[in-house]
Amino acid sequence: MSGAHYGRAFAALQEGCPSDWAAYTRHAFVEGLRSGDLPREAFLHYLKQDYVFLVHFSRAWSLGVVKSETLDEMKVCAGTVDALVNHEMALHVQTCAEAGIDEEALFATREEIENLAYTRFVLDAGLQGDFLDLIAALAPCCFGYGEIGLRLADEAAEGTQYADWIATYSGADYQEAMQAVGTMFDAAIERRLGPDFLNSPRWAALQDRFTTATRLEVGFWDMGLRPA
Numbered sequence: 001m002s003g004a005h006y007g008r009a010f011a012a013l014q015e016g017c018p019s020d021w022a023a024y025t026r027h028a029f030v031e032g033l034r035s036g037d038l039p040r041e042a043f044l045h046y047l048k049q050d051y052v053f054l055v056h057f058s059r060a061w062s063l064g065v066v067k068s069e070t071l072d073e074m075k076v077c078a079g080t081v082d083a084l085v086n087h088e089m090a091l092h093v094q095t096c097a098e099a100g101i102d103e104e105a106l107f108a109t110r111e112e113i114e115n116l117a118y119t120r121f122v123l124d125a126g127l128q129g130d131f132l133d134l135i136a137a138l139a140p141c142c143f144g145y146g147e148i149g150l151r152l153a154d155e156a157a158e159g160t161q162y163a164d165w166i167a168t169y170s171g172a173d174y175q176e177a178m179q180a181v182g183t184m185f186d187a188a189i190e191r192r193l194g195p196d197f198l199n200s201p202r203w204a205a206l207q208d209r210f211t212t213a214t215r216l217e218v219g220f221w222d223m224g225l226r227p228a
C-alpha cells in the first residue's frame with residue numbers, strides 16, 4: 001500500500017484503468033530505481049528527455065491558468081508553473097551538470113517520439129477541451145509520481161544511487177503540492193459536474209483522457225529503457 005490519497009476524483013480515475021495504472025507505477029524502470037540496478041545511462045537518457053517534458057508541461061499548466069474559472073484554480077496552476085520552471089527543472093539541470101551535460105545541451109535535447117506524443121496529447125486535451133479535459137490529462141503525471149515516490153521511499157534498496165530522485169517525489173514539499181492539486185481537482189470537477197460526477201455524461205471522456213495519459217507514461221518509461 002502506497003499511502004497516497006489525492007482525492008475522490010483521482011481515486012475513481014485510477015480505479016477506472018487498473019491494469020494501465022499498474023503498468024505505469026510498477027514499470028521495470030521504476031523497479032530499477034527501487035533496486036538501484038537501473039543503468040546510469042538509462043537514467044540520464046530519461047532525465048534529459050524529462051527536462052524537455054517539463055518545458056512542455058509548464059506550457060500545459062500555463063494553459064490551466066488560461067482555462068481556470070476560479071482564482072483558486074488559477075493559483076494552483078500558476079504555483080505549479082512556478083514550481084516547475086524555477087525549482088523542479090533545476091534538479092534535472094544539476095544532476096545532468098554532474099554528468100557533464102550543460103543546460104544549453106539539455107534544452108536542445110532532441111525529443112523522443114514518446115515524449116512528443118505525451119506532451120502534445122496533454123496540450124491538445126487543454127486546447128480542444130475545457131479545464132476538466134486538461135486536468136484529466138495532467139492527473140496521471142502528478143499522482144503517479146507521488147504514489148511511486150512514496151512506495152519507493154518505503155521499499156528502495158539501502159543506499160540506492162537514485163535516492164535523490166526518490167527523495168524529491170516522496171518529500172513533504174512535493175507531497176503537499178500534490179495534495180493541493182488533488183483538492184483543487186475535486187473542487188473543479190464538482191463545480192462543473194456536481195457531487196455525483198461519476199454519473200455525469202462527461203465522465204467516460206474524462207476517464208479516457210486519464211487512461212490515455214497513463215498509457216503515455218508507460219511509453220515514457222519504455223523510452224527510458226531503450227538505448228539512447
Ligand SMILES: Cc1ncc(C[n+]2csc(CCO)c2C)c(N)n1
Nearest residue numbers: 050053057080084088141142145220
Ligand atoms: C514523464 C514524467 N511524468 C511525470 C512527472 C512528474 N511531474 C511532472 S510535471 C508535474 C507537476 C508538478 O510538479 C509532475 C508531478 C515527470 N517529471 N515526468
